[in-house]
Amino acid sequence: MEKIILTGDRPTGRLHLGHYVGSLKRRVELQNSGLFDKIYVMIADAQALTDNADNPEKVRQNVIEVALDYLSVGLDPDKTTIFIQSQVPELTELAFYYMNLVTVSRVQRNPTVKTEIKMRNFEQSIPVGFFCYPVSQASDITAFKATTVPVGEDQAPMIELTREIVDRFNSIYGPTLVKPEILLPDNAACLRLPGTDGKAKMSKSLGNCIYLSDTPKAVAKGVKGMYTDPLHLNIDDPGHLEGNCPFIYLDAFCRDEHFSRYLPAYANLQELKDHYVRGGVGDGTVKKLLISILEEELAPLRERRARYEKDIPGVYDILRRGCEEARAAAARTLDEVRAAMKINYFDDPALIREQAEKYAAAHK
Ligand code: TRP
Secondary structure (H helix, E strand, O other), rough: OOOOEEEEOOOOOOEEHHHHHHHHHHHHHHHOOOOEEEEEEEEEEHHHOOOOOOOOOHHHHHHHHHHHHHHOOOOOOOEEEEEHHHHHHHHHHHHHHHHOOHHHHHHHHHHHHHHHHHHHHOOOOHHHHHOOOHHHHHHHHHHHHOOOEEEHHHHHHHHHHHHHHHHHHHHHHHHOOOOEEEEEOOOHHHOOOOOOOOOOOOOOOOOOOEEOOOHHHHHHHHHHHOOOOOOOOOOOOOOOOOOHHHHHHHHHHHOOOHHHHHHOOOOOOHHHHHHHHOOOOOOHHHHHHHHHHHHHHHHHHHHHHHHHOOOHHHHHHHHHHHHHHHHHHHHHHHHHHHHHOOOHHOOOOHHHHHHHHHHHHHHH
């Protein structure tokens, strides 16, 4: 069986370091691993509209932002099909059929949906489209016969639901759909990067993000403002590592070789941590190290982004070609789905013959 990846993001804002360590970096590794026959990365604008119906302009603006972020991290349009969800209408049709295979209570139990409903104050009135987005996500995945869905842990309930839909579809209509596996980030530090304020997650509305498209100055500002250890007032005070943002970021980004370049007094992160905990290391030293490491990481991204920013029509062409390719693939699956469900009336000579014979017999 072919190995196929599908994943994506909602275009509701520029992508940040949380996206980078949580998913983007891994996607590029997977792309370059040569282990996959096809890789699809989707800009989920239709899903973004399920809770932004009144603000389509926000979604529209961010489609290109997310595309630039993808290209800047090194997703290569020659190896990865980047496309826009709404331009593949086959996905909507699939979702309509899948909705019949899922109960309301099943979606209501989805912990990610529950959290989002609370966050958006949807408790009183949930848009039907928003409520159904987990089902539409099952179409996104199955339309491309994806075997592998690399996503963060918050997406696990969606993949679980997709697997249930595949089982139900295949058992009712015969084996048609491919059951996908989730691929979680492999490093504990990558599972979740907190916001610069120490809050659980980077979020645009909290203003605690460092964006991939930030200037060096903005990155430095973000790091300098990071939440550290409120008990570590003087350099010689013992420090605490739990919830200490610069250290959590270092866990995600720092390698031993960085120390010889930027902080040769230590051989590795553990030594720096030990000294910090004993007392004697200032937060400024830790932050300065982090800034250097982030700059090293982000410089190549900025360079690529600048190149693509000079040719925005070219970026739209990349997306257009991606959409055409994605659409062709989804249409093939939709044909199979319609055939399995026997709603391919005009492609089914047996059906027409059978009905003709039935009526011919009645008229004898
Ligand atoms: N729900 C994902 C997010 O919030 C975006 C998404 C839509 C997605 N369809 C998908 C991810 C299919 C993986 C597979 O970012």
